[in-house]
Amino acid sequence: MSDLSTTVMDLPRRDARDKLRGRTRYTVDRVRPDMLHAVLLRSNVPAGRIVKLDISAAREAPGVRAIATGHDAPGLYGIGIADHPLLAIDTIRYHGEPIVAIAAETEAQARAALALVVLDIEPVAPVLTMGEALAKDARLVHEGWRDYEVLTEGGARDGNIAWEARTTRGDVEEAFARPDVTIVETTIRVGRQSHVPFEPRTAIGSWENGRAHIETSTQVPWTVRNVTGRVLQLPPGRVRVTVPPVGGGFGLKFDATIEPITALLARITGRTVVIENSRQEEMATCLCRENAEILIRSAVTADGEIAGREAVVLMDCGAYGGEQIFLSTMTAHTLGGNYRVGAMRLVSRAVYTNTPPNGAFRACNGVYNTFALERHTDEICQALDLDPLAFRKKNVLGDGDLGATGQVFDGDVLKPMLERMDTLRATTGTLEEKADGRLYGRATTVGTWFVFVGPSAATINMNADGSATLVTSGVEIGSGTMMQSLPQMVAGQLGLSPDQVVVREADTDSAGLDVGVGGGRTTVSIGAASIGAAAEVRDKLFGFASELLQTRPEELELVGGRVAIKGRPGSGIAVSTVVQHAQTVSGPITGTGSFTGKGVPSMSGCAFGHFIEALEIPIFVVHEAEVAVDPDTGHVEVLAYRVVQDVGRALNRRAIMGQIQGGVVQGLGYALHEAVTIAPDGRIREDGFETYRVPLAGDVVPVVADLYEGAPSSGPLGTKGAGEVPILGVAAAIGCAVANATGKPVRELPLTPPRVLGLLKGRETSPEFPHIAASFEANTLA
């Protein structure tokens, strides 16, 4: 694809006007008075056995139309392992776990009926931390773990270890035994992060012609369809999922949760049923970015060659495996990324605890592994008295270097990006003078992420007015891909203007399979499928136009709404005329396209239990932060923030800049003040805006960004995902900058004033993990 002049533009969002006028109807705005309202009885203990559950009084309560328990939906769902019931059956595994669903004419009636449910739970001692879960003779969160259906083969499992992914490349022990290396070890601990999408998870279920129809605020309509089929034990084809505009997701809505309950209650009642999480429920059962514990150890020579590296990463999946089982894969590509390493072995374990299940959050796993890797890198430089920036320029992954699983990286990307950061810094200047007596620190860090390729389908229907309707299972979650990159791409391919491309929102009955909006994949995967569909349309247009114009198809092009003769703009025939002609001759012009990752080779025998063995489209970032730390209060002020981001090709620079500003600010919250903690009774303490502190306008700085184009990408038109990755490097850059400012080892997040003050006063000790064995091999099930 050579000429992209009609594709690349700062196209504004077509949904902005309605959103600004308050006219956009998110799922949460679609509640009608004739709907039943459903509410959930949730466990108020973290672990126990249901000894009595009597719903007879609740059933007689005014307005109640249906009550469902776990026995009404006995199928289990999950990622990799089917371990998760829709509603708890016999066993309680987390505080907040839904047990009973009640649908009534009003929400107040449903809540009143909840109080009439007789529920006796015999509590058992909860396993609240990964340390407890991995202790010898720990109680099993899932006693029957061996009996679960395995949906994806390959992961090692044992008791509270829901899944283990392991990589090994080269002889690490030999590298560590070399006489010329220094061994540096870093331990890192991070807490959870709550997404706080402004629209809570909300679903509206109805039962239509013997099928479920769920309208829901989700990023993954096909997952909702399939999970609903599983738990209700229906063929998934009997579930239809449609998705209105989504009021923020950030990964929280990358799994099914309450949706199947609405379908179940709709089947029982024949009525339309809505469940809307209250803010408290939304946050108390948030599928957070997981808390993690990391030990990383490297053998490095005096001149800064990384001879060997090994790491153990423990990821808390909470009560059910969910995304963490999949995400254990990502350690190889994030902690195992960034640098050229001689020999490497990594183990990543998803661990069951009696806490609310965790999930996916923007650059999941990558954010804390990048923090760990970059802090570790700075500790290596400190131990060996090397300049951190020079060390990075020398060691970052380049053309022909091997990743953790033995994949061969293509092209020098990170090193020129680091040089671009030098240029950017020279342009903006630095702000040390603004520290004004406080401790000043600056850090430059790198990060490796990827595009989650995977199946997408697209259909284009050409209309008689010359416009095109693009039908996919894409969802507009706020990132703008459905509003900007997709219509830009299709318009560019068909010689139309973007406003002539109608983009249909997801309906699993009208579009083909899609793995969902997340992982930076929409522009790449749905984009590639859409370009495939456009190619078929173009060929058909050329075929008809060729006859009408008596010109060979290869001499035609699509430009300005016309099928024109190449090099003669305004010649030829209007697209609308060709479409109308085709409709009378052989029927409407349509095109379909589909896409999935081609698969990039890794070295055989390197990766065990991995869902993705090699990165199809790596994405690199360079982040730089300047901070001022108040030595009296421990408060960290971010003075300046700079980003160089590998975007492949920028289709809409302004929209990407918006994603970078927003993603960096979410990362600042994670790095500095967003803390989710677990109370002794297993509940998430921070379940509202008062206790969970998200960034406010006064906390942020304008992010200065340089978009790095031209890195290798198999994405359509050379694109990569640009919306997910901006958060990747923030905790790393801030953590390293605070370490530089204070001269203290930053090993935990968030860097709240009390924690930073503790570091300054020498009260913060480095995390110690008795449940991580000193020997690497003792931490694996191999």
Next chain:
Amino acid sequence: MTVTFQLNGERCRFHDDPMTPLLDVLRREQFLTGAKGVCREGFCGASTVHVDGEPVMSCLKPIGLVSGCSVTTIEGLSSGDQALDPLQAAFEAADVVQCGMCFPGMVMSLSAFVRDNPHATRPQIKAAMSGNICRCTGYERIIDAVADHLERQKADVLTKEAAHV
């Protein structure tokens, strides 16, 4: 109890508990869903409407207290096919919207702010936004758009004054 008030220029009656939050009356009785119940505790600003011209978080306002008042919601700011309010137009032109859930409240808060503070500085705009949380955008581009809007407004005033001379 019956509460009577003006809603987007029309007379409106509500017959029920006067402690019902204005937000619930707007969303559940009037089907005006522009104002959002995000935290429902007054932290996020997404439920902001104007009561007698002043921005108020409707989630915290009992309907009984708007008796005799004039309520304007986001739907009333530029209704039908009327042109956007200039601040809305500035946000649209600068492409600052993402998921959009916070913007109705953001527009109601900031439209009152720019009306009352035509000479506001960037730090003052930032301070004024502290009661409107946005999880998507990272704020700065919204602040840019407000600052640009104020600059344009000032320039327009100067042009008009020059024309009168």
